Amino acid sequence: MNFQTLKWMVDSLVQTFSCPECNSWVDENCVDVMWTAGQNINVDVICPHCHKHSIIRAQILALEIPIQDIKIESNTKKKILIKDSQIIELNKNLKSNNISISELFGE
Numbered sequence: 427m428n429f430q431t432l433k434w435m436v437d438s439l440v441q442t443f444s445c446p447e448c449n450s451w452v453d454e455n456c457v458d459v460m461w462t463a464g465q466n467i468n469v470d471v472i473c474p475h476c477h478k479h480s481i482i483r484a485q486i487l488a489l490e491i492p493i494q495d496i497k498i499e500s501n502t503k504k505k506i507l508i509k510d511s512q513i514i515e516l517n518k519n520l521k522s523n524n525i526s527i528s529e530l531f532g533e
């Protein structure tokens with residue numbers, strides 16, 4: 427699993443996860459990646475409020491979520507403008523990290 431994927435998963439996790447004990451929201455500093463294997467990731471989330479540990483197992487399949495979000499947004503706003511510079515920047519990032527699109531999406 428590459429760093430961008432990992433970062434994305436941690437970001438998604440902290441946006442959706444709240445402590446089952448006290449319902450506190452967490453940030454990325456509370457997330458400790460235990461291991462990754464193929465498309466699976468196990469993380470230990472430590473609640474900043476009550477310090478309860480929650481072991482979260484996530485799969486890379488969750489990467490489909492932002493694509494769906496984009497579709498929903500395009501239906502409501504009709505148009506999404508993507509600047510050429512953003513696309514070029516993305517390509518640069520992919521090249522510099524020596525990964526392909528298929529790797530990024532775990533295919």
Ligand SMILES: [Zn+2]
Pocket residue numbers: 445446447448449450473474475476477478
């Ligand atoms: Zn808590």
